[in-house]
Amino acid sequence: MQKIITIAGKEYQDSTRNKLFLILLAFLFVLTVTSIAVASSDFQSKVVEYNKSVQILSSLGKSGETISAPQFFPLKMLRGVMDYLEIIGAIIGIILGYLSIAKEKGKNTLQLLLSRPLGKFDIASGKFLGNSLLVLSVLAIEAFTTYFIMWSVGGAQLSLVEIAKLGFVLLASYFYVMFFFCFTSVLVLKFRSLPNALIVSFVVWLIFVLIIPQIGDTMDPDNQIPGGFFKSMSIAKPQEKEIMARFKTYETVRNAVEESSVTKHYERLSFALLGIKDEYNGKSVGYVLKDRWNDWVWVAAFFGIALFLEYFAFRKRSFLNKTD
Amino acid sequence: MFFTIATVSKSEIRSLIRQKTFVLMLAVFLFMASFSAYIGWSTKNTIRSVYAQTVKEMTAQGIKEIPNNPFLSTPPLSILKNMVVYVFLIGSLMAIIIGHSSFIRERRAGVSKIIFSKSIGKWEFVLGKMGGIFLALMLINVISFALSFFSITIIFSHFLSISEAFNLLAFYGTSLVYMLFFAYLGLFFAIVSKSESLALLAPVMFWIFISFVMPQLTSALDPTALLNPTSIQTPAPQNNFFQIAQSIIHPFSVSESYKSIGRSLLQGDSSSYPLFPLVVYLIVVAGSCFYGVKQFNICEAEIDQ
Numbered sequence: 001m002q003k004i005i006t007i008a009g010k011e012y013q014d015s016t017r018n019k020l021f022l023i024l025l026a027f028l029f030v031l032t033v034t035s036i037a038v039a040s041s042d043f044q045s046k047v048v049e050y051n052k053s054v055q056i057l058s059s060l061g062k063s064g065e066t067i068s069a070p071q072f073f074p075l076k077m078l079r080g081v082m083d084y085l086e087i088i089g090a091i092i093g094i095i096l097g098y099l100s101i102a103k104e105k106g107k108n109t110l111q112l113l114l115s116r117p118l119g120k121f122d123i124a125s126g127k128f129l130g131n132s133l134l135v136l137s138v139l140a141i142e143a144f145t146t147y148f149i150m151w152s153v154g155g156a157q158l159s160l161v162e163i164a165k166l167g168f169v170l171l172a173s174y175f176y177v178m179f180f181f182c183f184t185s186v187l188v189l190k191f192r193s194l195p196n197a198l199i200v201s202f203v204v205w206l207i208f209v210l211i212i213p214q215i216g217d218t219m220d221p222d223n224q225i226p227g228g229f230f231k232s233m234s235i236a237k238p239q240e241k242e243i244m245a246r247f248k249t250y251e252t253v254r255n256a257v258e259e260s261s262v263t264k265h266y267e268r269l270s271f272a273l274l275g276i277k278d279e280y281n282g283k284s285v286g287y288v289l290k291d292r293w294n295d296w297v298w299v300a301a302f303f304g305i306a307l308f309l310e311y312f313a314f315r316k317r318s319f320l321n322k323t324d
Numbered sequence: 325m326f327f328t329i330a331t332v333s334k335s336e337i338r339s340l341i342r343q344k345t346f347v348l349m350l351a352v353f354l355f356m357a358s359f360s361a362y363i364g365w366s367t368k369n370t371i372r373s374v375y376a377q378t379v380k381e382m383t384a385q386g387i388k389e390i391p392n393n394p395f396l397s398t399p400p401l402s403i404l405k406n407m408v409v410y411v412f413l414i415g416s417l418m419a420i421i422i423g424h425s426s427f428i429r430e431r432r433a434g435v436s437k438i439i440f441s442k443s444i445g446k447w448e449f450v451l452g453k454m455g456g457i458f459l460a461l462m463l464i465n466v467i468s469f470a471l472s473f474f475s476i477t478i479i480f481s482h483f484l485s486i487s488e489a490f491n492l493l494a495f496y497g498t499s500l501v502y503m504l505f506f507a508y509l510g511l512f513f514a515i516v517s518k519s520e521s522l523a524l525l526a527p528v529m530f531w532i533f534i535s536f537v538m539p540q541l542t543s544a545l546d547p548t549a550l551l552n553p554t555s556i557q558t559p560a561p562q563n564n565f566f567q568i569a570q571s572i573i574h575p576f577s578v579s580e581s582y583k584s585i586g587r588s589l590l591q592g593d594s595s596s597y598p599l600f601p602l603v604v605y606l607i608v609v610a611g612s613c614f615y616g617v618k619q620f621n622i623c624e625a626e627i628d629q
Contacts, residue, residue, distance in 0.1 A: 020522055027529055031537060038540055041566065080540065083547040087532065091525075098521065195428070195520055199345040199421055202528070203352065210413050211356070214551040218406055219363060221371045223552055225394055229371065233378050233391055243377050250370050267548075 003118055007126020008133065011100060015134050018099060021092070025138060028088045032142060035080030036149050043077070073281060074150050075162055075274040081146060082270050085173055086263050090209050093180030094201045096134065100127050100181075101188040102197075124314040127185070128307070135177050139170050164285050165273045172273075172296075175303040176266045180205065182306035189313040209263045216258035221247075262302040269295040328444055332452020333459060336426055340460050343425060349418040350464065356410045357468040361475035364403030371395055400480055401488055401495075401590045404472055405553040408586035411499040412535065412579060413551070415464075419503040420527045422460060423510025426453050428520055440620070450515075450617040454610065457507045465496045465503070472496075495589040501602055502582045506531060508609045515616035538577040541569045553587070578602045 015021050104110045113123055143166055147158065158166070184201040191197035222229050222240070230240045244251060258264045272292045275281035280288050289296065340346050375393050382390050430436040440446060472492060477483055484492065509527045517523035536547040574580075578601055587593045 020519070020525060023522075023529075024525070027532075034537065034541070045566070080547065084536075087536070087547065091528070095521070095525070102521075195425075195432075195524075196345050198521060198524065200348070202417070202421075202524075203345075203349060206414060206417055207352070210551065211410075213548065214409055214413070215363060215406075217548075217552055218409075219367050219370075221367070221374045224367065224371050229374070229394075230378075232394065233375075233382070235378060235382075239381060243374060243381060246377055247370060247374065250366075 003122045004126045004129060007118075007123060008130035011127050011130025012134050014103065015096060015099065015131070020095060021099065024088065024092055024095060028084065028092065028138075028142070029145060031084045031088065032081050032145060033149060035084060036077055036146065039077040039080055040150075073275055074158060075165065076276055076281075077150060078146060078274050079271075079276050081142075082169075082267065082274065082276070085142075086176075086267060087209060089173060089177045090180045090205050090263070092138070093135070093177040094184045094198075094205060096131050097181040097184030098188055098194075098198050098201065100131060101185050102194045105188065106194060120314045121311065124311055128182075128310070131181055132174070132178060135174055135181070139173050139177075143170055161285060165275075165288070168285065168289070169270045169273050172266055172269050172299055175299045176262065179262055179299075179303045179306045182303070182310040186306070186309045186313045189310075208261045212257060212261035213264050213267070216254055216264065219250075219254045219257070259298070262299060265295040265298040265302075268292060269299060328448045329452040329455055332444075332449055333455035336453055336456025337460055339429065340422065340426075340456075346418075346422065346425065349414070349421060353410070353414045353418055353464065354467060354471065356414060357407060357471045358475055360406040360410060361403055361472060361479060363406055365479050368395065368398070368403055399488070399590075399592050400476055400484065401491060402592070403476065403479065404492075404495075404590050405587070407468075407472065407495070407499075408583055408590065409551055409553050411502060411586070412583060415499060415503045416506040416531060416535070417528070418464075419461060419505075419507035420510040420524075420531060422457055423507035423512075424514045424524050424527065426457060427511055427514035428523060431514070432520065436620070446617045446620065447614065450511075450613055453511060454508065454613065457511065458504060461500055461503050461507060465500045468499075469493060469496045491589045495586055498582065498585050498589070498599065498602075501599070501606060502578070505578070505602065505606045505609060508606065508613055512609060512612045512616050515613060515620060534577075535579045538573050539580050542566070542573050542577060542580070553583075575601055576605075578605055 104113070110123070114120065147166075151157065180201075183204065184197070187197040187201055188194060191200070217223055221244075225232050230243075235243070269292050271277045272280040272288050272295075273285075275283075280291070372393070372395055375395065379390055427436070430439065439449060469492060473484065473489070483489075506527065509530055510524075513523045513526045517526060536550060539545060539550050540547065581598070581601055584593075585599060
């Protein structure tokens, strides 16, 4: 165990000293601040608009109760942050996975490490543990920064339930980022050319994070018109469901496309926990977790499979092959 | 001089074709170019059936004022609307990789030192590289144009009219300019960066900033909402923050300008964005490549991983 902890410590230190990782981290934090600033400014503008409408109605002698006031849900402000975590969190996972193996393969230090009383699994476990701690600390700082900005800018106080929900989002984010870490590590271990492994990781990132969710979204009949097709036809939600039930095959295919991406499961889960999806707003943690159990299983399964593949790649001696 | 530039360009295209990663990205892009027509066609058919079903339900409920079918007047090219997003996502990232690998390859192998110690001028070399990248991207856009053209012909069982074909050609021409900008950005960072991974990551970060952050600052739209090819016509929030952000960022937001021009060419939407900021970006980044190669120190140690 001591060997694993030593490797984990070295891994943690190496990454925190790496310029590439630090630049990426700074970028993520800048985007987090920007996103919350944009969301809070957008909300303020809605409040001003609402007050203006109420004033106009009152001057006309009508009651302002006919229009609903915009409601403030602090966790809803995190939609943009989650979008950036989906995109940049995955890149952080890729870069950590790449650096973790490439630095050893590029300098042929894996052979040196294995000439010591160290097993292949000690190295794999040490690297995984060190980077897990790093990702968890990054996510914890991200959550703390988010909370601090919401509190200092908007004076938002989170309830215990909301903090618990944020905690579960943090856990899901850990699985998500570490999936990309393990996946990239496997590619770097397998490929003879390190840059090619990085580029292929980016191609996989592009497919999982951006293309598959985009295909699913654009195939949605309701998304074909700005503001939504059913809204433009003044069709209520239950009726909409009734109509769409007649297009079961199409909807099944569309859903299957979306379900093949780990990002979509992560997004559905985190949007439900944060109440970004209105139907989950104000619901208990237990209710959300129970209702979105399949997304939990999928996110954990993607992570578990990638982790298994990483250990499997370490088992084979081919990872000691020289790089191009 | 022209002979040298042509030789470097030719060698660049040959090297690209030999690269497995480039071929993989190209395959993904061309597959999506063909697939986008199918997705568009399938979605269009479904939404028409959904409209018919909705009208049936409304009539059964005794509703007499039924809105007109919003999909009746959509032009045939609109089934390709997803291509705008695929060029914006896959095309620009592929372009970054093309630009990145064109110079990194030489630096990694130490060839740049040998080349620059010969009588070939740095300007000629970088012009040759840029020419090669231009030809490769042009070829990709020509193939995509042909794929889109034939997909639509097969789906609608008739050829496009001259004006439609011209719109499609103009769309791929605009896409070429957009992709060239990112390719030259990749080339610039490949020339000036000290590590290979940073040379790849830096243009990707620029790409994220241009594609997601700038539009978010001007319209308050979240990043994933920007991937919907349907024009989102919700008015931008009207307060000081957005007004200042809009006045500063709007003219430079080239991803919005590309998407807006693409939508107007394929779907007939009106576009309020001109093409010239994109051309200005392209000229600036091309100039930066010349400056970068001028400053390139051949005595420096080899590039890190």
